[in-house]
Amino acid sequence: MxxxxxxxxxxxxxxxxxxxxxxxxxxxxxxxxxxxxxxxxxxxxxxxxxxxxxxxxxxxxxxxxxxxxxxxxxxxxxxxxxxxxxxxxxxxxxxxxxxxxxxxxxxxxxxxxxxxxxxxxxxxxxxxxxxxxxxxxxxxxxxxxxxxxxxxxLSAPLLPIFDGISVMPLIGTIDTERARLIMENLLIGVVKHRSDVVLIDITGVPIVDTMVAHHIIQASDAVRLVGCQAMLVGIRPEIAQTIVNLGIELDQVITTSTMKKGMGKALAMTNREIVEKEE
Structure with a gap:
C-alpha cells in the first residue's frame, strides 16, 4: 500500500x-x-x-x-x-x-x-x-x-583603548550565564592587556536590578584582586534611581554617567590627559 x-x-x-x-x-x-x-x-x-x-x-x-x-x-x-x-x-x-x-x-x-x-x-x-x-x-x-x-x-568583549585602559561594553539583558561569561572575559582580558583601569559600560543594559548589580560588584572585586580598578559608566537617571531604591551599595565602584566622563577619569588615574593641539 x-x-x-x-x-x-x-x-x-x-x-x-x-x-x-x-x-x-x-x-x-x-x-x-x-x-x-x-x-x-x-x-x-x-x-x-x-x-x-x-x-x-x-x-x-x-x-x-x-x-x-x-x-x-x-x-x-x-x-x-x-x-x-x-x-x-x-x-x-x-x-x-x-x-x-x-x-x-x-x-x-x-x-x-x-x-x-x-x-x-x-x-x-x-x-x-x-x-x-x-x-x-x-x-x-x-x-x-x-x-x-x-x-x-560577542556579548562581552573587552576592548583595549589605551595602554592600561580597557572598555567592556554591555548590551542587552544580563542573566546568570552571561554574568559568568562577563566575569571570565573581564579577568582574562585585564590580565592579557595589562589593564590598570577597565570601564564597564552599561549604557545598553535595559534593566539593572539587584542581581545585575551584584554581578557587577563581584566583577569589580575580582579585577581589583588582579591589580585593576573597575569603573561603571553609563549610569542613566532611571538606573541611578533604581539602584538607590533597591539599597544597592556601590561604594567600592567608581561610577559616571557617560563614557566620555569615564574616559577622562581613567586617563587621570593613569597620569594622562587629552589636550588640544595648538595650531
Missing amino acids: YRDFANFIHTNKDVLLNKWMEQMKEQADPAILLVTSDVLYEDTSREFLDLIVANVLGTKDGSFNEKLDGFSRKVVHLNWSVHFVTAGLRTFGLLVYSEMKRQGLFNEKKENLDEDIYYHFENWLSSMYNVVVNAYAESWEKTVSIQKTALQE
Missing part, C-alpha cells in the same frame, strides 16, 4: 505539487511568504515532495540523509516553524488520499476498505512525521547552538 501511495505521487507530481502549494499558502504565516520568493517556495516544496517519495518507496540511497539534512537546515534558516512543516505533510497526505479515492484507485471488493486504507495511510504519515520532525529538531538544535556560541563570543 505504501508503494501505491508513492507511485501515485510520482506519476501525478506536478498536479499534486501545485494543489499542495496553493493550500499551504492559505495556511502559511504571512511572515513566511514575505521572506520566501515564489521560486524558492516551489523549489523547497518540490524538494520536500521528493523526500517523501524516496522515504515511502524505500529508495534511501547514500545521499538520502544528506538531502534530508540539507532540507531541514533550509527550512530552519527560512524560519519555517515545525508546525508549518508538519501541517504541510498532513495536508499533502490528505490531498494524495483524496485524489486517489476520487480517481477510484482503491479496490472496492474488500470489506471495510476505507478503514484499512486509512490505517495504512496513517502509518505512512506517522513514519514521515518521525523522519521529518527528527531531522528538523536536529537542525534546529545545531542552529541554536551555533548562534548561542556566536552571541556569547
Whole structure:
C-alpha cells in the first residue's frame, strides 16, 4: 500500500505539487511568504515532495540523509516553524488520499476498505512525521547552538583603548550565564592587556536590578584582586534611581554617567590627559 501511495505521487507530481502549494499558502504565516520568493517556495516544496517519495518507496540511497539534512537546515534558516512543516505533510497526505479515492484507485471488493486504507495511510504519515520532525529538531538544535556560541563570543568583549585602559561594553539583558561569561572575559582580558583601569559600560543594559548589580560588584572585586580598578559608566537617571531604591551599595565602584566622563577619569588615574593641539 505504501508503494501505491508513492507511485501515485510520482506519476501525478506536478498536479499534486501545485494543489499542495496553493493550500499551504492559505495556511502559511504571512511572515513566511514575505521572506520566501515564489521560486524558492516551489523549489523547497518540490524538494520536500521528493523526500517523501524516496522515504515511502524505500529508495534511501547514500545521499538520502544528506538531502534530508540539507532540507531541514533550509527550512530552519527560512524560519519555517515545525508546525508549518508538519501541517504541510498532513495536508499533502490528505490531498494524495483524496485524489486517489476520487480517481477510484482503491479496490472496492474488500470489506471495510476505507478503514484499512486509512490505517495504512496513517502509518505512512506517522513514519514521515518521525523522519521529518527528527531531522528538523536536529537542525534546529545545531542552529541554536551555533548562534548561542556566536552571541556569547560577542556579548562581552573587552576592548583595549589605551595602554592600561580597557572598555567592556554591555548590551542587552544580563542573566546568570552571561554574568559568568562577563566575569571570565573581564579577568582574562585585564590580565592579557595589562589593564590598570577597565570601564564597564552599561549604557545598553535595559534593566539593572539587584542581581545585575551584584554581578557587577563581584566583577569589580575580582579585577581589583588582579591589580585593576573597575569603573561603571553609563549610569542613566532611571538606573541611578533604581539602584538607590533597591539599597544597592556601590561604594567600592567608581561610577559616571557617560563614557566620555569615564574616559577622562581613567586617563587621570593613569597620569594622562587629552589636550588640544595648538595650531
